[in-house]
Amino acid sequence: MRILVLGAGGYLGGHVTERLRALPGARVLVGGRSPGADVAVDLAADRPRLLAGALAKAAPDAVVNCAGATGGDAVTLAEVNARGPAALCAALRAAAPGARLVHLGSAAEYGAGTPGLRVAESEPCAPAGPYGATKLAGTVAVASSGLDAVVLRVGNPVGAGAPATGLPGRVAALLAEVADPGDPEGELRLGDLSAYRDFVDVRDVARAVELAATAPGPLPPVLNVGGGEALPVRELVRRLADAAGFRGRIAETGGDGNGSGGGGGSERSARVSWQCSDISAAAAALGWAPAHALDASVAALWEARSRSFVPDGVAAP
Template sequence: MRILVLGSTGYLGAHVAQRLRALPGARVLVGGRSPAADVDVDLARVRTEQLAKALASAAPDTVVNCAGATGGDAVTLAEVNARGPAVLCAALREASPAARLVHLGSAAEYGPGTPDTPVTESAATRPVGPYGATKLAGTVAVTSSGLDAVVLRVGNPVGPGAPPTGLPGRIAALLREAGPDPAAVLRLGDLSAHRD
């Protein structure tokens, strides 16, 4: 099975590619902006025709889209998180319509919960900022594409190499800077959002 992992040099993509390589019979191709990528693609800027040509050449059975931006201005977030998945779907319909698409969404698409109303997977989407809104736009592009596709909404992944733009990475960086100062936790900001 040929599996193309987009965003394979990012935090989640690197972990996903590593795990997929351990599967018997899996041939993992990496896609992204790295010179070492098997498929050279920047989802924020690539044209559908270019990506379709690259996908036809790679001939994946499955595409796992881990590409995304967690920080930056609204334009950057929209280019990567909304435009990227839409272009990917259009290119897949043209070049590899039978390929399975696994797209990483975000729990931020749901918006915040409260202690009385935790957020579940069946909750309505109510993103409160550009990140959640752009990830939701990407999810809509994938789920309405007509492809064999699934969206996995990820919430606060924790592990080695966590980026400083996400909550776990921000906490780790703050605690590293603070050393033994217990007041550092107060600088994290509002942590009242709840997800079930």
């Protein structure tokens, strides 16, 4: 089986590629703009005809699109998150119409949820900002493409390699810079951490992608991939602080409910105080359920971060 992964150099894409490369009988090709890519493609810039030519040469049985932008202005977000999937679908229809397409969407497409309730795939979407809106546009392009395609709407992924553009990675970066984490007089200043989020281990996301790429027969157009429960953001921060051995005070200084008021959160999550996904459809269609508890996700994140952190003035090995 030939599987083409787009966006393999990103956070989710890296974990997905690693998982797929362990799949018996699979040949994983990496597509992107880097010189080392197996297939040279740029979803945000290439014309569909050029993309189709590259896809025809790759002859994939499945394509996994992990490419996406989580930050930047509205134009950048639209080019990558909306235009990219639409161009990919047009190219696949021309070059590999029988390939299975697995596209990574986002729970941000739903917008603000109702406290206490899980949102199912059939619920209307009302994204709260450009990120969610452009991800929703990408989902619509894929779901209406006529291809053998499925969108995995991912919750808030946590795990090794989490980037500093999101809350888990940003907090891990701040904790890594604390001179004496065991000092009870220490302080970590963040924004308001009262929002609730549906956290999912990045390894569980990668497993869902594997199942979606290899499942026989058609799949539902959209499947939620989350933890299935909402936890306060401050709970994630507290557990991450515990993993780091931080014994000081976590100060909430206001902000948007996602930690960004003190430099710890994600602007794209503003105005959304509750997110929780109903993951029963993924269980029915893929036999998938999250296997990693949040403590395991946090431990993996901190272990990877502490290995990679080099204090100022210390030479890297």
